[in-house]
Every structure is written in C-alpha cells, then in structure tokens.
Amino acid sequence: MNDPPLSGDHFGAYWCIMDLLEGGDENFPMPHAIMENIAHVPANHADQCLTLHEVRAIVNMVLIRTSHRPFRKYPIHPLLVLSYMGEQHGRIIQASFDGESLILQYSQLWSFEDDDTAPVELFLRYNISQLVGLERPYGCVRSLAKSAASMNLNKYNTNNLVQ
Numbered sequence: 001m002n003d004p005p006l007s008g009d010h011f012g013a014y015w016c017i018m019d020l021l022e023g024g025d026e027n028f029p030m031p032h033a034i035m036e037n038i039a040h041v042p043a044n045h046a047d048q049c050l051t052l053h054e055v056r057a058i059v060n061m062v063l064i065r066t067s068h069r070p071f072r073k074y075p076i077h078p079l080l081v082l083s084y085m086g087e088q089h090g091r092i093i094q095a096s097f098d099g100e101s102l103i104l105q106y107s108q109l110w111s112f113e114d115d116d117t118a119p120v121e122l123f124l125r126y127n128i129s130q131l132v133g134l135e136r137p138y139g140c141v142r143s144l145a146k147s148a149a150s151m152n153l154n155k156y157n158t159n160n161l162v163q
Contacts, residue, residue: 015039015053017061023131029070032131034080035061043086047109054083054093058104062097075099082127088112090119092126 017037023030039053061079065071081093093106112118 014041015057017057020061021131030131031065031071031074031077032080033061033065033078034082034127034129034131036082036127037084039083039085041085043089043109046085046089046091050093050104050106051085053085054081054091055104057081057083058093058095059102062095062102066097066099078131080126080129080131082123088118090123092123 015037017035019034019036021034023032035057037054037057039051041051041053058079058081062077065077065079071077075098077097079095079097081095082090083093084090089109089111091107091109093104095105096103110119110122112120
C-alpha cells in the first residue's frame with residue numbers, strides 16, 4: 001500500500017506529499033499543519049468532488065499525526081491542504097479530525113493556466129498563513145460533522161471555503 005510518510009516521498013507515478021509545515025516548536029508542539037500535495041492525474045472531473053489521492057493523503061496524515069507522541073494529547077487535529085493536480089490546477093482543503101469525525105471543506109478547483117487569472121496570491125496567502133484552529137472539541141463541530149455525514153456529498157458542493 002502506498003501510504004504517505006511525513007513529506008517529500010513519491011507514491012508510484014501518480015501523487016506525492018511535497019511539503020508539511022508543522023506548528024509550534026520542539027517544546028510546545030501544536031496539532032496544526034499545512035500540507036502540500038501534487039498528483040499527476042487529470043483534473044477534468046475533480047471540480048465536482050475531492051479525488052481519492054486527496055482523501056488518502058489527508059487520512060494518512062491524520063493517522064500519522066494522531067499516533068505521533070507530541071500530538072496524541074490534542075483532541076482536535078486541523079490540517080490545511082494545498083492540493084495541486086493535472087496540468088495546472090489546484091484547490092484548498094481544510095480538514096479537521098476530532099477523534100470521531102473527519103470534517104473536510106474544500107474550494108473549487110482553480111486553474112493556473114492563465115497567468116492573468118491564476119490565483120497565485122490566494123494560494124500563497126494560505127501557504128504562509130499562521131497555523132490556527134480549534135484545539136478542543138466543541139458541540140458545534142461535532143453537530144456539523146453529524147449533519148455533514150448525512151448529506152449526499154456528490155450533490156452538495158462545499159465551495160464556501162474560498163470566496
């Protein structure tokens with residue numbers, strides 16, 4: 001199985017995690033992280049839903065981080081993902097795991113093909129943003145996860161992440 005290690009390793013010819021920025025320092029680690037991944041797959045239908053490589057990268061990274069000693073004590077594990085695919089496409093994904101539910105919010109698939117309209121500044125702002133997020137499970141997060149789990153996500157588009 002091609003499960004991702006922390007960063008920089010390739011998974012067959014299709015996808016890899018390029019970078020992982022972790023919050024805090026050695027004495028005070030934070031559960032927050034920013035991950036960049038790239039997939040050499042066509043982006044033709046990826047605007048309708050997350051791709052399998054995106055979900056696998058997120059789930060595997062959450063598993064790695066929740067089992068790693070400095071992060072075990074945290075009940076919430078927020079992960080910001082900058083996902084690139086196809087010729088020149090990308091999206092921003094916010095993932096949060098509270099020990100029971102994995103909540104995924106994602107932007108539309110953006111095109112970098114035209115230099116004049118490419119959202120380079122948007123992706124840079126997210127990439128250099130300060131790592132923040134919930135550190136305790138609140139009822140609203142858990143109720144959101146339960147209501148999202150009951151939705152048909154193929155018909156529901158959560159493009160409210162990026163305006």
